Amino acid sequence: xxxxxxxxxxxxxLTAGLIGVTLAGYWFWPRAPVVVDRFxxxxxxxDGDNAGYQRADMPRPFQFPVDHGPHxxxxxxxxxxxxxxxxxxxxxxxxxxxxxxxxxxxTAPVADSAWRTNQLYxxxxxxxxxxxxxxxxxxxxxxxxxxxxxxxxxxxxxWLENWELAGSGSEVFPMRIHxxxxxxxxxxxxxxxxxxxxxxxxxLSQKSAESGNASYYYSYTRLPxxxxxxxxxxxxxxxxxxxxxxxxxxxxxxxDQSGWDWFALQFEDGRELMFYRLRRKDGxxxxxxxxxxxxxxxxxxxxxxxxxxxxxxxxxxxxxxxDRYPAAWRLRVPAEKLDLTVTPKVADQEMRLTVRxxxxxxxxxxxxxxxxxxxxxxxxxTRPDQR
Numbered sequence: 577x578x579x580x581x582x583x584x585x586x587x588x589x590l591t592a593g594l595i596g597v598t599l600a601g602y603w604f605w606p607r608a609p610v611v612v613d614r615f616x617x618x619x620x621x622x623d624g625d626n627a628g629y630q631r632a633d634m635p636r637p638f639q640f641p642v643d644h645g646p647h648x649x650x651x652x653x654x655x656x657x658x659x660x661x662x663x664x665x666x667x668x669x670x671x672x673x674x675x676x677x678x679x680x681x682x683t684a685p686v687a688d689s690a691w692r693t694n695q696l697y698x699x700x701x702x703x704x705x706x707x708x709x710x711x712x713x714x715x716x717x718x719x720x721x722x723x724x725x726x727x728x729x730x731x732x733x734x735w736l737e738n739w740e741l742a743g744s745g746s747e748v749f750p751m752r753i754h755x756x757x758x759x760x761x762x763x764x765x766x767x768x769x770x771x772x773x774x775x776x777x778x779x780l781s782q783k784s785a786e787s788g789n790a791s792y793y794y795s796y797t798r799l800p801x802x803x804x805x806x807x808x809x810x811x812x813x814x815x816x817x818x819x820x821x822x823x824x825x826x827x828x829x830x831x832d833q834s835g836w837d838w839f840a841l842q843f844e845d846g847r848e849l850m851f852y853r854l855r856r857k858d859g860x861x862x863x864x865x866x867x868x869x870x871x872x873x874x875x876x877x878x879x880x881x882x883x884x885x886x887x888x889x890x891x892x893x894x895x896x897x898x899d900r901y902p903a904a905w906r907l908r909v910p911a912e913k914l915d916l917t918v919t920p921k922v923a924d925q926e927m928r929l930t931v932r933x934x935x936x937x938x939x940x941x942x943x944x945x946x947x948x949x950x951x952x953x954x955x956x957x958t959r960p961d962q963r
Contacts, residue, residue, distance in 0.1 A: 645729025
């Protein structure tokens, strides 16, 4: 969000937009339009009535495959995949598929109808065509009932109509990702590359000072990927690497926090870097910003906020909305001698959906010590009114 800082990321924004929808008796009309103008990220992720929900307040043992599936006792949850792919001719694409589960109440309603549920699902699907400098973004909503949308651990599957992430038998990998909308489609297979990474403190990712303002968060930072992309009548056979984030929580941000910039980068030397900078309302970086550096053999190093220096470079203004975002970033990790420039592959990768934000494929150049380094990844930036 894909979070929140990774996947708080966007989730609170979505929740904020959806609270205006009438959900009497936990009914929700699939694909109903939701109009959102301005909202408070900190309120969506930190305030509100959390009574009855579980909260992420201490490290816990993770259990797989169970934890690949849903956690309905928490209010928010997401499965978030991004990747950079190329065809045999070198044509480059980026993709995002995020499926969100939102609990509308901490307990299920009386089961007097197969349609009645306290679980809402939302999906965001995007494809970036670098050669044509085109970005396509789509969203869907549905209730978690009568097979329209849902999640299960064994066999692993998360779906919203015909958008889905699905495992193979009792295993989560190889994972198949499929989505199709308005002539744009992906059909991809993701294989296990490197070991799972527990983010934060053994998987507890604290986002603000209050106990429970945190998420349980793990990542697969490099997943070899093959499959097909379709744009109108053209089909491209592609391969590359994906990144999968998993996160669930009930609340996260505090009242003085307003937005974030989130980086998920894969380097050609086999390392990965995730970092999210939480922003305070006065524009400064929040002390709960953090990230991780993953070595080529899967070893991890926690990156605290003082370990990473971020500098926005230039400005890009959306021709559709007028919103302004950094045109590129300089990202430095002095202790690792990393000095990087992160640049969008396509300037306009703004997600103009129920909630507007910028998320897209990026290229990484720079140096590690006296050696050149390169890579690619995904970047998410919240709107200027959360900057």
